[in-house]
Amino acid sequence: MDSHKEAQPKGDFECQLCGLTAPYSYYGQKPPNTHSVVLLEESYVMKDPFVPDKDKFLILGSQCSLCNRRVCVGTECSLFYSKRFCLPCVNENLQEFPLEIRQDLDKRKSHSKSHPSKKADART
Amino acid sequence: MPSSEKERRAQRRSRDPSPSRGHRGGRWDWSSAETRGRLEELYFREQDYIRAGSEDSRQFWAFFERLQLFQTLKAEGEPALRAPPARADPSAAPGLAGLPQEYDPRYRINLSVLSGEVEGLARGRSRGPRRGPGVPAERLSQFRAALLHYLDFAQKQSFAKLAKLQRERAAxxxxxxxxxxxxxxxxxxxxxxxxxxxxxxxxxxxxxxxxxxxxxxxxxxxxxxxxxxxxxxxxxxxxxxxxxxxxxxxxxxxxxxxxxxxxxxxxxxxxxxxxxxxxxxxxxxxxxxxxxxxxxxxxxxxxxxxxxxxxxxxxxxxxxxxxxxxxxxxxxxxxxxxxxxPGRLFPITVVYQPIPQEEAAASGKPERLDPRPYLRVLQAIDHKYPPEERGDLLVFLSGVAEIGAVLEAAQAYATHTQRWVVLPLHSTLSIAEQDKVFDMPPPGVRKCIVSTNIAETSVTIDGVRFVLDSGKVKELSYDPQAKLQRLQEFWISRASAEQRKGRAGRTGPGVCYRLYAESDYDAFAPYPVPEIQRVALDALVLQMKSMGLGDPRTFPFLEPPPQSSLETAVRYLREQGALDGAESLTPIGSLLAQLPVDVVIGKMLVLGALFGLAGPVLTVAAALSVQSPFLRPTRTNPDCATARRPLESPHGDPLTLLNTFNEWVQVKSERAGGSRKWCRRRGLEEHRLYEAANLRRQFQELLRDHGLLGAVQGPRDSSARQSRHRERRELHHLRRRHEETEGRKRKVLKLQGGETGSSSDEGAGAGRAGPPGVDIQDVKFKLRHNVDELQAAAGTALSSHQLALLKLVLCRGLYPQLAAPDQYNSCRKDSDQIFHTKNKQGIVLHPTCIFAGSPELLQTTEEKAEPGRSRGSQEGLGSRHQLLAFVSLLETNKPYLVNCLRAPALPALLLFSRALDTSADCTRLVADSWLELCVLDSEAALRLLSTALQLRAAWEGLLNRQLEGRRGEPGRGPDLREVATLRQRLLEFLQHKVQYSLRRLTALEKQNLYVGPQTVAAAPGLPGLFQGAEMTPDEEKGGYRVTEFLTYNCLTSDTDLYSDCLRSFWTCPHCALYMPFTPLERMNHESSCRPQPQEAPPEEAAESPAKATALQRPYHCDACERDFMFTSTEILRHRKQHQ
Missing domain, CATH: 3.40.50.300 (P-loop containing nucleotide triphosphate hydrolases)
Incomplete structure (x- = not known):
């Protein structure tokens, strides 16, 4: 009853790549009631709807540090490597990223090709 | 995966020396409670994101172990392949300039844990000496890294759920x-x-x-x-x-x-x-x-x-x-x-497997279902599908007996093959038993759920791949003529058959076996019969009336109900006094329309409130409106029967329910949480008692809203209020904790071993969910109800007077749902007792009924006690004939009376009959044209009749005033003194002992019951028989109409042709007038001579006349142990009565 007061939704976050939409209640680096945890980027945050504890938060997404597009944290839309990058920007500047990240992207690409049905629905 | 396996691995790991443990000294042990405790003290404080001891911290440590294992394997597997740092391209976007050149997984984590304070604590500076040595910095950073990974992992997990949810919605x-x-x-x-x-x-x-x-x-x-x-x-x-x-x-x-x-x-x-x-x-x-x-x-x-x-x-x-x-x-x-x-179902193969004619015919007893066709399907599944391919079987049967038959056979088969777990599912099972169908079978074993049509729509079970459809359903159908509910077996409709089939295709392609032919299917009705066409419409009509929807007969229904059902409902409501002659709502009717219960139960509530019996009546009404809490005895369980015995009331089932509820409330208030066990031992479904408690509260509020019940009194002093407040806060806390950990974990079902008994009963329902030791239902119960108030209501035992009045109130509520015992019952076996209602003959007691087990309670035992007194000629004479008032009539294979209450026949009929017809001397009375009462002594008959008339008038008057006065106008409610007087006089009325016989009229007698219209000019030269009431010749029955319900001297008889003009000497007990009277004159005199009831002092209203004369003197009768003021003649007459 009293929980909805503190987590008034501020608006809807929508990923400009995949269209994922969810209401966020905070934008910034220090979500309320998170104590010693800080975020390393300005993020759209909601209360984690999947755990009963009302202090737990969920980061939905943030702006790409290169193109400023609003993107979700899903691995098919963006990655974090000291800053947020949307995948189109990463692919444009692939050589700037360490090998581990490039390998990771390759692996993911081949993986999603072998299971196209699982991820295709809403995320293209 | 079995958790023990996981634990063992974790243990092994902690014993193994691994590179991740401290090399120096090897003392560092991540899994030791002490180490963990210290780290939790530093990082999982009360104000931190993760708190020590929480579910979250447990998950962290589990994650921590997995992470360490992963890192170890990785370190062993690939010799650190150092990637060349990415070359900083000057042409790249400026935003990329600051990227760390050397890869570290922690750069991929977008959050951090503040550490300043923590570092200080770790060195033990700001803590007392008890802390011991701090955590080495290396360990600390290892821990912090793990913590970050954990937080990142939790984010990814939740985000994945979010994405999946949206994908599924879109799909x-x-x-x-x-x-x-x-x-x-x-x-x-x-x-x-x-x-x-x-x-x-x-x-x-x-x-x-x-x-x-x-x-x-x-x-x-x-x-x-x-x-x-x-x-x-x-x-x-x-x-x-x-x-x-x-x-x-x-x-x-x-x-x-x-x-x-x-x-x-x-x-x-x-x-x-x-x-x-x-x-x-x-x-x-x-x-x-x-x-x-x-x-x-x-x-x-x-x-x-x-x-x-x-x-x-x-x-x-x-x-x-x-x-x-x-x-x-x-x-x-x-x-x-x-x-x-379009729907989304997987393809389902239909297999028609009609039961072969010869087998159907050879199965002998038609009542007993032959389980063989069902077993064949189980066998076929075993043959055709390997056990590794999961998928459960859902069997649709028509009723509980059929489920029992198939269950027994299937369980024997399951014990033999070890490939099935067989579970019943129907609404009379306990909630815990019902919940079992959601549990998982062990690998290689299938569930076989044997269900009624409850699984067609109400209960959805995942993982069903096979459906076995008997094609039958048992439905209540309503016989408006007999006001009887009939549970009959029907073929299902095509729509139901499709719905059943669909249950096999929810999670994957499935198979539906139908135990009927395709031609049968084609012959099924397209849709099930709508409920409106097969149930009693009393409540519906009442609600329509209160909504001002006009004549229900002309209401534009989607599909109109049968006209006869509507007519019956209107007539019934008129009989019950909810509608008047013009079919508009009476005051009581408009109140009843707001009670979400059966009309008879609503009536009980209103009547109970009048006599200050609201407490017990609320409980009885609530308990009768929910499903019976008594579970059907699972085979013969003597322990359970013994434990139940103290709850059983010799007066009938409604009072047994009252005892049970009260006792349960006591148990709850004495030992919290003990009630669950208490219920289990007595074979009670506690959930239904909770429902009854909720319903009781709703009734109470409704009665209060209508001014029929005084307002609640909260605890007076502030300390009691405070302690109540504190208690509530605690309960709220418990409930919140429960809700947080909610989500019942699926259990793995046990394979039934050698014993063929039904699914193991012990422990069912205990400790299902929630924190251990907390009975969440109990918590909710205490939050919702004022337990003290309930306990106070439940704790006070009813006096014998209150009990008698309560029975009277219940009986008046249930009227005209009465059954009379068959006259030969005393020669029948206990289980074969037969009863008759006005419209239906040969009804038996429901096996759950108290009188089914102890029929002696209904016997009029006094003849045996005084053998010398039987007068030979008049068989069946006694003073304690009993009738059964019942809540419902249910027909399955036989018609049953459900929820019976016994009531003394003569007082009940005199007080409640819609029609009372008398002979000239009033010794022969016929109630509602079906029960004949012959009173031996005409004197006594007259006295009772005239008392009954006065009581009825007084009762009706008070009730009307109560209903009128309920809008809170002060002074309009019933006068408390009048109520007390009425109570007293009703009790006295119940105690009258008169010898009479009780008999059901034969059909022939019913036809020739009345003398019919007569050509007698007017009333026999008398003023009105009762004050104000005009006596008019009855144009149908003959005789004279005295009140709405009483018709005098309309019964045909060959003995009393002259009786209405035969005078005999009589002394009026009130004014001592002594002269010859005809019975009619005598009644007339007595009622006009009688003092106004409200003027009489309440205690002695019935016995001592206001105007005592010199002729009278006190007389104590030893036989009936009462005191009278009698003249000598009266004493003689009175003594004669006892001979």
Whole structure:
């Protein structure tokens, strides 16, 4: 009853790549009631709807540090490597990223090709 | 995966020396409780994101172990392949300039844990000496890294769930129709959405409407459970975007608040809203879900809404239905547009396997179901499908007996093959037993769920791959003539058959075995018979009347009910006094219309309130309105029967229920949580007692709202208030904790071993969910009810007077639902006792009835006690004849009386009969044209009759004043002294001992019961028989109509041709007038001579006349142990009575 007061939704976050939409209640680096945890980027945050504890938060997404597009944290839309990058920007500047990240992207690409049905629905 | 396996591995790991443990000294042990405790003290403090001891911290440590294992394996597997640092390209975007050149996984984590304070603590500076050595910095950073990974992992996990949820929503068939639906709603007042199972209409349509900007949406459901689960699901799917804006409202629970934008509620509840506010001003959109199920309330609601729509042009109505009979609904609403959505079911193979003729014929007893065809299907599945391919079997049978038969055989087969776990499912099982069907079978074993049609719509079980359909259903049908409910077996409809089949294709392709031929299927009715055409319509008609819907006979129903049902209902309501002669609501009728219960039970409540018996009557009414808490005895369980015995009341089942409820409340208030065990030992389903408690409270509030019950008194002093407040806070806390850990974990079912007994009973229902030791139902109960108040009501034992009055009140409520014992019952076996009602003969007692086990309670034992007194000629003479008042009549293989109460026959009939017909000397009385009472002594007969007349008038008067005065006007309520007088006189009336016989009239006698209209000119030269009441010749029966219910001297008889002019000497006990009287004159004199009842002092009203004469003197009768003022003649007469 009293929980909805503190987590008034501020608006809807929508990923400009995949269209994922969810209401966020905070934008910034220090979500309320998170104590010693800080975020390393300005993020759209909601209360984690999947755990009963009302202090737990969920980061939905943030702006790409290169193109400023609003993107979700899903691995098919963006990655974090000291800053947020949307995948189109990463692919444009692939050589700037360490090998581990490039390998990771390759692996993911081949993986999603072998299971196209699982991820295709809403995320293209 | 079995958790023990995991634990063992974790242990092994902690014992193994691994590179991740400290090399120096090898003392560092991550898994030691001490180490963990120290780290938790540093990082998992009360104000931290993760708290020590929480579920979260446990998960962290589990994650920590996995992470270490992973890192170890990785370190062993690949010799650190150092990648060349990425070359900083000067042409790259400036945003990329600061990227760390050397890769570290922690750069990929977008959060951090502040550490300043923590570092200081780790060195033990700011802590006391007890802390011991700090944590080495290296360990600390290892721990911190792990913590970050854990937080990142938790984020990824939750985000994945979010993404999956949205993907799934988008993939539902209805998603493609979203825009079309919204357009249709915008352009039309009524829209029909037709879609089959799995299309997502129930969860999505409300969300689409909300997102499109509609608010004040109500979505009706036929089942309470669906309201709760849909509200939860929609709240969850919308990520609580609407927070408190998604709610539900069912009979005893509501999460509704002013912020609520959409509420899921039962059809019945929305109808109650209409009753209060006919235009439903609080709603903008109404969604009626599952209208194809054609429940009584659903059909009626549609009728009400159709009338409402023109008055509310801004109101939108969305009907949702399976793709069944869509034209009916669209047509009813003037050709409303239909949005048809395909369902999402996997392909299902249908196998027709009719039972061979010769087998069906050879099975002998037709009542006993032959389980062989069912076993063959189990065998076929075992042969055809390897056990590794999972998939359970759902068997549809018609009833509990059939389930028992198949269960027994299937269990024997399961014991033999070890490949099945067989579980029953029907509504009379305990909730815990029902819940078992959701448990998982062990690998290689299938569940076989043997169910009634409850699994067709109400209960959805995942993982079913095979359906076995008997094609039969048992349904209550209603016989309006006998007012009898009949549970009969029918073939199902094609729609039901398809619904059953569909249960096999929810999670994958399935198989449906039908134990009938395809030609049978084709011959089935297309749809089930709508409820409105097969149930009693009393409550419906009452509700229609109170909604001002006019004559129910002309109401434009979706499909009208049979005219005879409506007629019966109207007549019944008139008989019960809820409607008057012009079929409009009486005061009591309008009150009854607001009670969501059977009319008879509502009447009990009103009557009980008058005599200060509200407490017990509330309990009885509530307990009779829920399913019986007594579980059917699982075979013969002597322990359970013994434990139940002290609860049983010799007066009848309603009082047994009262005892049970009261005892349960006592147990609850004495030892919290002990009630669960207490119930289990007595074979009681506690859930139903909780329901009864809720219902009781609702009745109480309703009676209060109507001024029939005084207001509650809260605890007076402030300390009691405070302690109550504290207690409530604690309970709230417990409930919240429970809700946080909610979500019942699925258990793995045990394979039934050597013993063939049904699924193991012990421990069922115990410790299912929630923190250990907390009975969440108990917590909720204590939050909802004032236990002290309940206990106070339950704790006071009823005095014998109160008990007698309570029985009278219950009996008046139940009237005319009376049954008389067959005259030869004393020569019958205990189990073969037969009873008759006015319209139905040869009824037996339901096996759960107390009198079924102890029929001696109904015997009139006094003849045996005084053998010398039987007068030979008049057989069946006695003073204690009993009738049974019953709550319902149910016909299955036999007609049964359900929930019986015994009542003294003569007083009950004199006080309650709608029609009392007498002979000239009033020794022969016929009640409601079917029961004949012959009183030996005409004197006594007259006295009783005239007392009964006065009592009835007084009672009726008080009741009317109570109902009129209930609007809170002071001074209009019944006078308490009058009530006390009436109580007293009723009790005295019950104690009169008169010798009489009780007999059911034969059909022939019924035909020739009355003398018929006579040509006698006028009343026999007498003023009115009773004050004010005019005696008019009765034009049908003959004789004279004295009151609405009493007709004097209309019975045919060959002995009393002259009796109405035969005078005999008589002394009036009031004025001592001594002269010859005819019976009629005597009655007339007595009633006019009698002092006004309210003027008499309450205690002695009946015995001592106000005007004592010199002739009278005190007389104590030893035989009846009472004191009288008698003249000598009266004494003689009185003594004679006892001889």
């Amino acid at each position: 539902l068939p209805i998603a493609q129709y979203r825009d079309r639906l919204l357009r249709a709603v915008a352009q039309n007042q009524v829209v029909v959405v037709a879609g089959d199972t799995g299309c997502g209409k129930s969860t999505q349509v409300p969300q689409y409407l909300l997102a499109a900007g509609y608010s004040h949406v109500a979505c009706t459901q036929p089942r309470r459970i669906a309201c709760i689960s849909l509200a939860k699901r929609v709240g969850f799917e919308s990520l609580h975007r609407y927070g408190a804006e998604v709610g539900y409202q069912i009979r005893f629970e509501s999460t509704r608040s002013p912020a609520t934008k959409i509420v899921f509620l039962t059809e019945g509840l929305l109808l109650r809203h209409v009753q209060r506010e006919p235009a439903l001003p609080g709603y903008q959109v109404l969604i009626a879900d599952e209208v194809h199920e054609r429940h009584l309330h659903s059909d009626f609601l549609l009728g009400v809404l159709r009338r409402l729509l023109p008055a509310r042009p801004d109101l939108k109505l969305v009907l949702m239905s399976a793709t069944i009979n869509i034209r009916l609904f669209a047509g009813y609403f003037g050709g409303a547009p239909v949005v048809q959505v």
